[in-house]
Amino acid sequence: xxxxxxxxxxxxxxxxxxxxxxxxxxxxxxxxxxxxxxxxxxxxxxxxxxxxxxxxxxxxxxxxxxxxxxxxxx
Numbered sequence: 796x797x798x799x800x801x802x803x804x805x806x807x808x809x810x811x812x813x814x815x816x817x818x819x820x821x822x823x824x825x826x827x828x829x830x831x832x833x834x835x836x837x838x839x840x841x842x843x844x845x846x847x848x849x850x851x852x853x854x855x856x857x858x859x860x861x862x863x864x865x866x867x868x869x
Contacts, residue, residue, distance in 0.1 A: 816833070820832060820833065
């Protein structure tokens with residue numbers, strides 16, 4: 796018979812972490828400033844990665860390759 800704790804413990808950990816995150820984001824004493832929530836920070840980071848990827852893709856599309864075989868300005 797499988798142990799209940801093997802499956803229950805990870806579920807309890809995920810639930811507890813989610814609840815702790817929710818409480819820390821919504822409690823007036825511990826809430827981050829309006830534009831510094833985890834969601835806003837993740838969107839900012841995603842936008843930053845997207846801009847870096849677009850810049851890298853633009854360089855690759857330009858076809859500029861130096862003598863060492865690296866793509867970039869010669």
